[in-house]
Amino acid sequence: MRGSLKGAGATSVLVALLLTGCSGAESGVDEGEGAPAELVIGSSDPVPNLVPGRQSNAFGLTMSVFSPLTFLDADGELSYVAAESVESDDQIHWTITLRDGWTFHDGTPVTAQDYVDSWNTVAYAPNAFENSGQLAVIAGYSDLNPAEGEPATDELSGLTVVDDLTFNVTLNQADSQFPVELSQAQTAFYPMPPSAFDDLDAYGKQPIGNGPFAVTTGWTEGEPIVAERYQDYAGDEPAVDKLTWVPYSDRLTAYTDALAGNVDLVRLPANRMMQVADDFEDDHVYSFSGPAISYLSIPYWDPRFDDVRVRQAISMAIDRDAINEALFGNLNAPATAWTPSIMPGNPDGICGEYCEYDPEAAAELLAEAGGFEGQLTIHFPGGAGHDDLFNAVANYLRQNLGVDAVARPSVGWAEFSEDRNNEVLDGPFFARWGALYPSQQSTLRAMFTSAPGCTNCGGAIIPDVEQALNDADASGSEDGEAYAEAQRHLAEQFPIVPLFEESYNFVTSDKVAELTASAVGEPLLTDVILAED
Incomplete structure (x- = not known):
C-alpha cells in the first residue's frame, strides 16, 4: 500500500464532499494554455x-478553499500559513500576527477583524454552529453559551483586535497546544x-475563502462542483489547476x-x-495512518461492569489481530493505548497485557471478579457497516468468557446516540x-473529561485524568509526552476498551501519479501529482 503516514494525526475526515459557491473570483487558468490540469x-x-x-465532513473542499493560520505536515511539524506568528509567554495570553498581502476570493483583504468577527459568529450559541465547541478554549465562550437562557453578549471577551494584522487571544486556562489547534482541520478557526x-x-451555498482554490460554480443538488486556482493566492501555488x-x-x-477511470480519487468503502488489492494496482491504493481510534465503551451506569477486572477480561477476550486481518485487510492496527500511535508522544503499549489476546487469562480474570450475570448485549448504530465487527466481538466474548453475548444494532444513528446519551x-x-x-x-479531552465531545463514551469521569490533562496543557511541552500521565490513570482504571487505530484509505485512477497527506490524514488536494499524458 502506498503512502503510509506516521508521526502525527487528526480527524475523522473525508476527502471529498458536495460543495458550493459562486465566489466571483478570478481563476488562475489561462484558456490559451490548453486544458487545465484537473482532478x-x-x-x-x-x-x-x-x-x-458548520461543516463536519467537507474537509477536502474546505482545506482547498480556505487556508489555516497554522499547518501540520506528515511528520507533525508545525508551520505557519496565514499567520506570521502565534506567540505567548504564559500559554494563556496569545498574540496572532497575520501575513500581509492576503485576500479573500472576492478581492477584499484578510484582516484581524475578519478573524474576530468569524470566531464570534461561530461561538455565538443562537447561531447553532456545529463546530462552535472548537472555540471553547477562548475566554468568554461560556458567556456566549450559557446553560440557560439567551447570551447577554455576542462577542468573546478573549478576543481583541490590535491592528489590521494583529489580534490578541486570551484563553480560559493555559493551553500549550493552542497553535496546533489553529491548524487545518479545526475549521471553526477559518x-x-x-x-x-x-x-x-x-x-x-457560495463560500468565499482565503485559500488556493476558489469555488467557481453555484451549488445545485446532484450536480458537480468546481473550484479553480485563485490567481491572487498569497501562499504556495497548488500543483493542479x-x-x-x-x-x-x-x-x-x-x-x-x-x-x-471516470473519477480520479475516492475514499475506499469499508466493504x-x-x-x-485485487481491484487496483498497489500504486493506486493509499493507506494513511489516521488520527481516529475505535473503542468498545462500557455502560458505567450498569453495576455489572463496576469491577475493573470485568472490563479488562472483555478486552483480553477479543482477538484484534484476527479481526483486523479478516475484516480490515490489515489496513487498521490493533490499539495499544487510548489514543492513536501517530499522536506525538503517544505512550504506545500502555494498555499492556489487557490489550493482548489471551482467552485463558481473560476467563480467569472474569471468574475472579465473580463472573457475569445475564445477557451481555453489545450495541452499535445500525446501517453504518459495523455488523461484522461487533458480531465478531460478540462471538469472542461468548466463546472465551462463556457469557451470553449478542450484538444488537439500533435502527439508526439517532436512536443509538439518544439511548447512549440517556444512559439506557x-x-x-x-x-x-x-x-x-x-x-x-x-x-x-473529547472522551475522558467532564466536557466531553462524545457524551458518555469514555466511562465515568476520572478526576486524576482531568487533572493530568490540565497539567499537560500548562506544561508548555511540544513533544506530547506530558499527556502520557493521563493515560497511566486510564490504564489503571480501564474505563473503556481500546479496539483499533483507524487508517484513512483511498484509491485513485491512473491519472494520479502521487497522493500525499498532511498530519490529519487527509489527502492534500493542492499537492496531488498527476501523471504525464
Whole structure:
C-alpha cells in the first residue's frame, strides 16, 4: 500500500464532499494554455452547509478553499500559513500576527477583524454552529453559551483586535497546544469575509475563502462542483489547476467509477477493504495512518461492569489481530493505548497485557471478579457497516468468557446516540473519536473529561485524568509526552476498551501519479501529482 503516514494525526475526515459557491473570483487558468490540469473527486457524503464553522465532513473542499493560520505536515511539524506568528509567554495570553498581502476570493483583504468577527459568529450559541465547541478554549465562550437562557453578549471577551494584522487571544486556562489547534482541520478557526455576514445561509451555498482554490460554480443538488486556482493566492501555488467534486449516492458506486477511470480519487468503502488489492494496482491504493481510534465503551451506569477486572477480561477476550486481518485487510492496527500511535508522544503499549489476546487469562480474570450475570448485549448504530465487527466481538466474548453475548444494532444513528446519551444501553457499545489536530489532548479531552465531545463514551469521569490533562496543557511541552500521565490513570482504571487505530484509505485512477497527506490524514488536494499524458 502506498503512502503510509506516521508521526502525527487528526480527524475523522473525508476527502471529498458536495460543495458550493459562486465566489466571483478570478481563476488562475489561462484558456490559451490548453486544458487545465484537473482532478476529479468522487463524493458520497452530503454536506448541508459549507460555512467552515458548520461543516463536519467537507474537509477536502474546505482545506482547498480556505487556508489555516497554522499547518501540520506528515511528520507533525508545525508551520505557519496565514499567520506570521502565534506567540505567548504564559500559554494563556496569545498574540496572532497575520501575513500581509492576503485576500479573500472576492478581492477584499484578510484582516484581524475578519478573524474576530468569524470566531464570534461561530461561538455565538443562537447561531447553532456545529463546530462552535472548537472555540471553547477562548475566554468568554461560556458567556456566549450559557446553560440557560439567551447570551447577554455576542462577542468573546478573549478576543481583541490590535491592528489590521494583529489580534490578541486570551484563553480560559493555559493551553500549550493552542497553535496546533489553529491548524487545518479545526475549521471553526477559518476566516470569513465581511460579505459573509450579510447572509450566512447564502454564504453556506457560495463560500468565499482565503485559500488556493476558489469555488467557481453555484451549488445545485446532484450536480458537480468546481473550484479553480485563485490567481491572487498569497501562499504556495497548488500543483493542479482545477478540482471537480462529483456527487454519488454511495461510496461503492464512486469506487466502481474510479475503477473504470471516470473519477480520479475516492475514499475506499469499508466493504472493499479485502478486495481492493485485487481491484487496483498497489500504486493506486493509499493507506494513511489516521488520527481516529475505535473503542468498545462500557455502560458505567450498569453495576455489572463496576469491577475493573470485568472490563479488562472483555478486552483480553477479543482477538484484534484476527479481526483486523479478516475484516480490515490489515489496513487498521490493533490499539495499544487510548489514543492513536501517530499522536506525538503517544505512550504506545500502555494498555499492556489487557490489550493482548489471551482467552485463558481473560476467563480467569472474569471468574475472579465473580463472573457475569445475564445477557451481555453489545450495541452499535445500525446501517453504518459495523455488523461484522461487533458480531465478531460478540462471538469472542461468548466463546472465551462463556457469557451470553449478542450484538444488537439500533435502527439508526439517532436512536443509538439518544439511548447512549440517556444512559439506557444495557451493555458495551460502539465509540470512536477522530481527532481534528494531532495531539493526545484532542482525543483525551473529547472522551475522558467532564466536557466531553462524545457524551458518555469514555466511562465515568476520572478526576486524576482531568487533572493530568490540565497539567499537560500548562506544561508548555511540544513533544506530547506530558499527556502520557493521563493515560497511566486510564490504564489503571480501564474505563473503556481500546479496539483499533483507524487508517484513512483511498484509491485513485491512473491519472494520479502521487497522493500525499498532511498530519490529519487527509489527502492534500493542492499537492496531488498527476501523471504525464
